[in-house]
Structure formats: C-alpha cells, structure tokens
Amino acid sequence: MKKYTPVDLSKIKTYSAKKRETKVELGSFAKTGSKGSSFKKFYASLPDFLAASSLKQVVSAIIKANQKKRPVILGMGAHAIKVGLNPIIIDMMKQGIINCIALNGAGAIHDFEVATLGRTSEDVGEGLKSGMFGMVEETLRDINQSIRISEDQSIRGMGHQLGHRLLQMKAPHRKLSILAAGAELDIPVTVHVAVGTDTVH
Structure with missing residues (x-):
C-alpha cells in the first residue's frame, strides 16, 4: 500500500469572523407565531x-x-404532485392566478394516476429489483389509449387529450387532477415528454 505524506498545514491562513461577510444574521431569523x-x-x-x-x-x-x-405559466415536474399539492395548484387555476401549466412526462403520469387510481408514486428501488418498475397495466394502457392521434382537430396536444379523457371516462378522482382541471377550465396544460425518460413513452 502506498504511503501518503501528511498535509502541510503550516501555510493555512485564517481571518477574523468580524471581517467575514455572512448570509445569515440573528436579525433576519424567522419570528414565531402566536395564537390567533x-x-x-x-x-x-x-x-x-x-x-x-x-x-x-x-x-x-x-x-x-x-x-x-x-400570464403566469407554471413549469413543473412530478414532485409537486407526489407531495400532494394538486388541490392548491388547481385552486390557483380556478382563481385565474395560474394561466398555463407545462408538465414533464412524469408529471402527466402521476397526475393521471391520481385521477384514476387515487394514489401514485411506486417504490422505485423495489420495482427496479423485481424488474416491475413502471409496469402497472392500467396506467400504461389508459395513457397510451388516451394520447393516440385523435380525429377531433379541437384536441390541442397531449395534456389537452389526457385532461379531456379523464373527464370523459369520469375518472373517480378527477377533481384532484391538474390535467382534468385544465380541460374543464380551458386552461392549457402542456406535456413535454422525452422518449426513454418515463415509463409510458
């Protein structure tokens, strides 16, 4: 085994904390709330x-x-959906605070599962070990059937297609779906997928 020469610490220079610029000071700490x-x-x-x-x-x-x-355009992935923020985002859509949402492919998948299954976000580690990650039949089948090219020229992209499909199929939890809310409120929800990055595409 190779021997290592100890680091020479004799040239280290220090300076006083009084001269250091800092980002955090006591005066900027949060204040605790009081009842009411x-x-x-x-x-x-x-x-x-x-x-x-x-x-x-x-x-x-x-x-x-x-x-x-x-316009206020919210660009987001799946994490906001996975931590349960859909009701807040949908409320902001209803109030006209958010005028467009751009989702990635994972966001569309998780939102679709929320609407249809009432749950989402599998254990990736376990799924990879067993080889079953992303193999839920209903999600794969229903999303792919929903995004097939439609003869209806009024459908304006994948997000619009998925949102309308959730409304048409009366998905049991569609009231908690960003995609369905976009279709219902006529607010654009675009989906930006990349081949090979998601379980469906």
Missing part, C-alpha cells in the same frame, strides 16, 4: 435568504404579473 395571528404575519416573518427568499420572489413575481394582466 394571521398567515400574513407568519409569511412576513419568514427570513429573506435562501429558500424563503426564493419563495417571496416567486410570490412577488406572480402578484406583479397578475396586476399587469400578464
């Missing part, structure tokens, strides 16, 4: 750095876009 306080106060108390800062920037941009009558 509003969500507005809680939101205002969130710190203005990292994820909370990003959230505030997004909220501000959405408000400005709505005030200027500009």
Whole structure:
C-alpha cells in the first residue's frame, strides 16, 4: 500500500469572523407565531435568504404579473404532485392566478394516476429489483389509449387529450387532477415528454 505524506498545514491562513461577510444574521431569523395571528404575519416573518427568499420572489413575481394582466405559466415536474399539492395548484387555476401549466412526462403520469387510481408514486428501488418498475397495466394502457392521434382537430396536444379523457371516462378522482382541471377550465396544460425518460413513452 502506498504511503501518503501528511498535509502541510503550516501555510493555512485564517481571518477574523468580524471581517467575514455572512448570509445569515440573528436579525433576519424567522419570528414565531402566536395564537390567533394571521398567515400574513407568519409569511412576513419568514427570513429573506435562501429558500424563503426564493419563495417571496416567486410570490412577488406572480402578484406583479397578475396586476399587469400578464400570464403566469407554471413549469413543473412530478414532485409537486407526489407531495400532494394538486388541490392548491388547481385552486390557483380556478382563481385565474395560474394561466398555463407545462408538465414533464412524469408529471402527466402521476397526475393521471391520481385521477384514476387515487394514489401514485411506486417504490422505485423495489420495482427496479423485481424488474416491475413502471409496469402497472392500467396506467400504461389508459395513457397510451388516451394520447393516440385523435380525429377531433379541437384536441390541442397531449395534456389537452389526457385532461379531456379523464373527464370523459369520469375518472373517480378527477377533481384532484391538474390535467382534468385544465380541460374543464380551458386552461392549457402542456406535456413535454422525452422518449426513454418515463415509463409510458
């Protein structure tokens, strides 16, 4: 086994913490809420750095876009669906806050499963081990049947097709589907698939 020379630490330089610029200071910490306080106060108390800062920037941009009558397009994958945010997203669609949604292929698959099965998101590790990942018959069959080229020229793409199919088949949980909400509200929900990246395509 090769012998290693110990690292020479004699040239390491340090400097005082007083001179270091930092992103986090006590004055910017979040404040705890009190009983009966509003969500507005809680939101205002969130710190203005990292994820909370990003959230505030997004909220501000959405408000400005709505005030200027500009469209708000939500680009998203499957994770928001898998953590149960569909009701909030659909409510924002109904209120006219979100005017278009662009999903990736996985987003469409999980949303379709939510609408038809009432559950989604299999254990990938176990599925890969057994060779059965992505082999749920109903999902594969129903999505592929739904996206076949339609003679109906009013259908405007995969998202529109899937959303209308969920409404036509009276999917039991369609009220919690972003695709179905888009079809029902006439809000574009586009699906951007890539061959080989999803279980269906």
